[in-house]
Amino acid sequence: MTAVEQRFREFKMPDVGEGLTEAEILKWFVAPGDTVTDGQVVCEVETAKAAVELPIPFDGVVHELRFDEGTTVDVGTPIISVDTDPGAGEAAPQAAPAAGEAVAEAPAAAPESEEKEGRQANLVGYGAAPASTKRRPRKPLPSAQRSALTPSAAAPAPQAPAPAPAPARPEAAPELNGSGRPARPLAKPPVRKLAKDLGIDLETVTPSGADGIITREDVHAAAEAVQAARETPVAAPATAAQGRERRVPVKGVRKATAQAMVNSAFTAPHVTEFVTVDVTRTMKLVSELKQDPELAGLRVNPLLLVAKALLVAIRRNPDINATWDEGNQEIVYKDYVNLGIAAATPRGLIVPNIKDADAKTLPELASALGELVGTAREGRTSPAEMSGGTITITNVGVFGIDAGTPIINPGESAILAFGAVKLQPWVHKGEVKPRQVTTLALSFDHRLVDGELGSKVLADVAAVLERPKRLITWA
Incomplete structure (x- = not known):
């Protein structure tokens, strides 16, 4: 563990019940820059059983709140980052990518390859894998150069197998469908879970993330579009139920x-x-x-x-x-x-x-x-x-x-x-x-x-x- 990793500690969403898998952040009691002490309540969360106040188990200064109020977070996901040695200087850890966003430095590869390389196992909720700081020196070539690589040019990368002469892209590249998009939509496990919960088919979602990765915002946008289509009256008077209905998420x-x-x-x-x-x-x-x-x-x-x-x-x-x-x-x-x-x-x-x-x-x-x-x-x-x-x-x-x-x-x-x-x-x-x-x-x-x-x-x-x-x- 590096000195920065030791200095900046993350408090993860605990299992406050008996085998609960998620909780909603109801209210934050602290903000970035606030000093916290061991045992101080930093937020209130609602589980499937009750509303519970969460105390933080160490001292420091709040560096970052990872989620907004009203967000449902999986147990084990970091929700707050704390600087335990604020007098050590201005160094700060690399911020974890926002929910559903791609890590720009990560090599473009199919989800199946990512899982084999252990990336999925390193992800807990929406935080970045601890090993990502070691992989940052590896910068991918521009897509135009990657597509033009020959077997001899690709040889210096020890982890990549030599491609066959016929394909123009490495074997790890995702298979494309007729529309030029990956045959299997690219999305991180939390985003896939979100889509499943909302009943959204990832095949229908337009990605906005780097290398065609679908983000949480993309899924929410697709869900809003579906909901808007459902609520649009068909051949109904303009004075239908508009403004006279309320929808409240069941959670x-x-x-x-x-x-x-x-x-x-x-x-x-x-x-x-x-x-x-x-x-x-x-x-x-x-x-x-x-x-x-x-x-x-x-x-x-x-x-x-x-x-x-x-x-x-x-x-x-x-x-x-x-x-x-x-x-x-x-x-x-x-x-x-x-x-x-x-x-x-x-x-x-x-x-x-x-x-x-x-x-x-x-x-x-x-x-x-x-x-x-x-x-x-x-x-x-x-x-x-x-x-x-x-x-x-x-x-x-x-x-x-x-x-x-x-x-x-x-x-x-x-x-x-x-x-x-x-x-x-x-x-x-x-x-x-x-x-x-x-x-x-x-x-x-x-x-x-x-x-x-x-x-x-x-x-x-x-x-x-x-x-x-x-x-x-x-x-």
Whole structure:
């Protein structure tokens, strides 16, 4: 490693979750020229699970921010360059080529040849390969001279095989199609991935990079052209939908949630059961608990008692707290309950969970529930807080919804939907009276939870909410 390489250090996008492959840069907290210290937060990124602040692991002065806010970056890609010895002089490292741009000094060769020479292995995201500084003295001849080379003239290049007499170009040159362009479009791996994600055929993209290499800007331009063509109305009045539609990219938490729900819905055979229950006594208990000094300052609401009722039902029917291991063809029964609470946030639906909820007292559960909801609303939920859940509650009642068929959170076996509590006519002690009533819906994975087990769990939750004294007698 050269002295310059030791002086200018790069901070790479870390894997802040469990096997995540990319993250979006939401906000930079530093700019070129700012001094940073070990452990200082330099940016906020959004992964498929949460928004996370990234601290830098060394001291120095910010030399370059490699990406703008709003850019999605692969894990392992350098995102910021720091001068760790700013007093050493004005020397600076060679700037990495911008995303999708070619290195001008690199010899023109087909992508297949580049991969064989190890160039692809040296690229991480959009940075330049470390070995590129050693290859800079090799300057390619102008294209006119390259095409006129004879076998004897090309001989001094030790790495190039002697060309056959017939071809006018070296064997490493890309094969051309009828239009004079390479038969296989030239583009770096990140650019190819971008094109694939956007649904763009590289054959249709006009390259602007050196030696006919397609850049990220070329792909974006092609995507914008396709999008514009799609949005152009055909024989429609001038006052069509122009200016009355909004398009928002699906990414981050919302993208991950959508994919997880699709996978769950089409992998686990869902069965949903419903029960309507009189919760008048539970609502009265909630009012009393709000006045209890032991719960002063804590979040006390009907959801707290629904959570406690579900934990009691799990204790009575522990086999509901399990997961299906497809790879090993096993059912994994869990002797702990990490209770997930579905939370709607500006970034989309997330499901953080309360670790070991079954071991908590009611005040401890109330404290954990309040902290979970507050953290989610502020967008500070960490990936760890959303991992390892075993069963989930979704409170659709806060939106005035009576019931629904919730989709099981991936890796779990069941989810309980808690509907709105409404005053309704109800037969109580032989007379029709106004009572506070709600509907519960339990969706479960029918691979490991049969109808009997699912029904028992739902019936137990309803029984506790109807007569909350069972929280004591069944505990």
